[in-house]
Amino acid sequence: MATTIKDIANRLGVSISTVSKGLNGASDISEDLRQFVLDTAIEMGYQTKKMKKAENKKLALFIENMNYDTPESFGYDLVLGFRQVALRDDWDVTIFPVTPEFQTQNKYDSYLLKNGYSGAFLVGFALQDSWMGQLTHCKVPTVLLDNFIERNTYVGSVETDSAEGIDLAVEHLIRLGHTKIAFFNGSPHSMITARRYDAFITSMEAHHIPINPDLVTFGHYVKDSAKYHVPKLLSSGATAIVCCSDSIAEGVIEECAKRGIRIPQDISVIGFDDLPFAATLTPPLTTVRQDRLDLGKGAYHVLNNLINHVSISRTVMRAKLIERNSTAPVNTTT
Amino acid sequence: MATTIKDIANRLGVSISTVSKGLNGASDISEDLRQFVLDTAIEMGYQTKKMKKAENKKLALFIENMNYDTPESFGYDLVLGFRQVALRDDWDVTIFPVTPEFQTQNKYDSYLLKNGYSGAFLVGFALQDSWMGQLTHCKVPTVLLDNFIERNTYVGSVETDSAEGIDLAVEHLIRLGHTKIAFFNGSPHSMITARRYDAFITSMEAHHIPINPDLVTFGHYVKDSAKYHVPKLLSSGATAIVCCSDSIAEGVIEECAKRGIRIPQDISVIGFDDLPFAATLTPPLTTVRQDRLDLGKGAYHVLNNLINHVSISRTVMRAKLIERNSTAPVNTTT
Structure with missing residues (x-):
């Protein structure tokens, strides 16, 4: 069943009119709250009118070898972060799970152009994938996670440091x-x-x-x-x-x-x-x-720059050490 | 003398009303033209109403050891690119030429906070500059050109590859x-x-x-x-x-x-x-x-991400070989 404004209001614990104002860009709620409403709406699969009519502004997200359907999976926040910031610029994002066979059957850039995509984010691809070989000469703005293509100014990358x-x-x-x-x-x-x-x-x-x-x-x-x-x-x-x-x-x-x-x-x-x-x-x-949300957001910013002819080669995100209980001082008695 | 709408119209060879529409975001001119008008307005030093009232959204650009006042100088396009994209998000950018003495007299982050700046772009700084030492612990979003600070998630960098x-x-x-x-x-x-x-x-x-x-x-x-x-x-x-x-x-x-x-x-x-x-x-x-314009734009995108708590460590821009006449096949007769 499609997500309604009421579902979003319930989740956020705010009134329906607040959600509605957030989605419609009314000026009497704060920018932070508006963004929070929008982010939540995307996370819950709500389609704003703007999203529905944004068919001429389309980005593709190709994902291989990676789960993204539950919050537990690596791809979930990555996809979410990318979509959250892409929507702010009115992009519609289509997610394609991809197999090696699909790559063999479809030439990368002609598939995008034929279907009206202005650019793409590629996640989980391996060096031996056939699309990777095509990226050296591709002219459609493309961002790769954890991979790098030398010298092609249409292709950028994003990774954690x-x-x-x-x-x-x-x-x-x-x-x-x-x-x-x-x-x-x-x-x-x-x-x-x-x-x-x-x-x-x-x-x-x-x-x-x-x-x-x-x-x-x-x-x-x-x-x-x-x-x-x-x-x-x-x-x-x-x-x-x-x-x-x-x-x-x-x-x-x-x-x-x-x-x-x-x-x-x-x-x-x-x-x-x-x-x-x-x-x-x-x-x-x-x-x-x-931070997968940040990686997704970073990927969008690289792609948006490439679409605007600002040729970013790569963007690197910070890594952070999270100390829990699986590490301790070395045991000197053994 | 301040730049007027007429000056911009003359420079672009369009009507005053077109410039006015571009500056005011009217919907009956194309987005590309609107952006072109805005970019030119910034380049010519025109202040839109939005810019004048944007006093609460301020970024600082500190520049040292580098000229930026003529198109011939390295810093010119760098500053221009940064300002052009910052304006799209309604930021007012103040340019500060900086000396080692100024750095000794003013603590970096307190100078920014005291004067209401939300972030800064530092250009032309040398490793031994006193502000560089302070950046390891600074908490104000900061982007460096051609320098890198380890581990501080508030500081990012931009450079050409x-x-x-x-x-x-x-x-x-x-x-x-x-x-x-x-x-x-x-x-x-x-x-x-x-x-x-x-x-x-x-x-x-x-x-x-x-x-x-x-x-x-x-x-x-x-x-x-x-x-x-x-x-x-x-x-x-x-x-x-x-x-x-x-x-x-x-x-x-x-x-x-x-x-x-x-x-x-x-x-x-x-x-x-x-x-x-x-x-x-x-x-x-x-x-x-x-590409100095791109470096300036890339720097803004890093800074904007840091301000929004997306911790980019660095962004690298593509380099391009421009072949002219100072290179030729090796002379094998000598």
Whole structure:
């Protein structure tokens, strides 16, 4: 059932007339409240008249390898943030889940032009995707999450600052006395995996901690990856493990629990992302936060600039360390 | 004398009523024309009513070590681009030329807060400036050109992609057959100087050209710098010189001319910036273009995001190679 003004009023705890004023841009409510009403309306799927008639101002959001349908998923806030700020400029945003087959069947820029899209945001694409190869020469304004196309002034990118994020994690562990710090990276053949690897090496060197190659491993950005890599990291003497996703960290915690290894008393574990489940793990996960709402908003600003012929190459968002209970001073008694 | 609507109409070659419509946001002229009228009005110093009453929405632009008063100067388009997009969101922008003494006398963030500024754009600051030290802890949204503050989510930065720019220059010379490529960098103790040095090394290595340390030198970003460094670069066998500013390149061309060395027949020279004078040198200068208007616009977008609590760390703009006549195939007869 379609969202009504009354639904929004109930959710916000304000009157129907306040919501109506917010949606219609009346001048007797504050700009902050108006924006809050609009943001909530988009989140709840409400369609304003402006949105309905904005068919000539369309942006596409292509999403692959990523869930976005529940607030728990990585893509949810990303899509929401993008749509929230795009609407302020009267853009209608269409979300397309994309498969490799769809890419093979449709040429990227002609698909956009044929269907009247002025630009697109691409999320979750892998380096080997066929659309990635086409982006070197594409002329439709396009923004990529966590990928980068050299020299094409029509394509920009947005990402969280991996270097700063990994450095925050490493420094936090060093302050707690750890030196046998393992690095559990995500999938190879990914730009972001390479960035985080470089970041780890740079950060360890900056802190004068020698790197033990047995403590550096590449898996995949999923929980299941942990069981293949944790045994080696443990037998190589890790007292702390920096994981490149919260899902990996969840798997690491489970693998440790199976072996009677206590987190954080015996081993400290740090995640990356700060997805909602990170705070509810046992123990609650210390992690590097990527603000997905901000990433979505940042992506829109890059795209809007490209559409206006301001050629941004990339925009990098801040990472933040969220300290919870999965990290503690190194256990010197073992 | 203050700019009038008639002045703007004369400049644009349109009627007074069209200008008036553009300034007042009337709906019967196109959005593009309206924006063009507004951009021109700002450029000519016209104050709309909206600007006059926007005293409660103020941004500061602090500028040091840089001219901005004529279209020939680096700062001119930078300031213009920033003001043009800031006005669209009803911000009033005050320009402050700043000295080291002014920084010592005024604490950065309290100066802004005391005077009612919501944020600032800092241009031309050097690492040793006293305000730079204060930015690690400042809580007022701030954007820096060509500088970077770690970890402070209130401070972002904007810059042109030095790595891509230098790589474009090096690749261009290699295509012309050059291998004895000299690199004439700007002032030490500058983030951007360090970035460009790394970019040169990376680019040469990627192209498998060995680096001769005698062909790499640091001077200052001014023309006069050339006379101290050109003799060594020449005696070390350079056939091409990548200069980190157009001013340095201008000096290099003059030093070569004094010695009867022909540009581009004997030596190829590339600049950086593409200031207006670059096209009028003899010969016209091949250079890496930094789009100053875009940098100004990009800076505003970063600042606007920071003000709205979207924590952008940095935004990087594309560099472009502008091929003119100061570069040519390597002279194999010498």
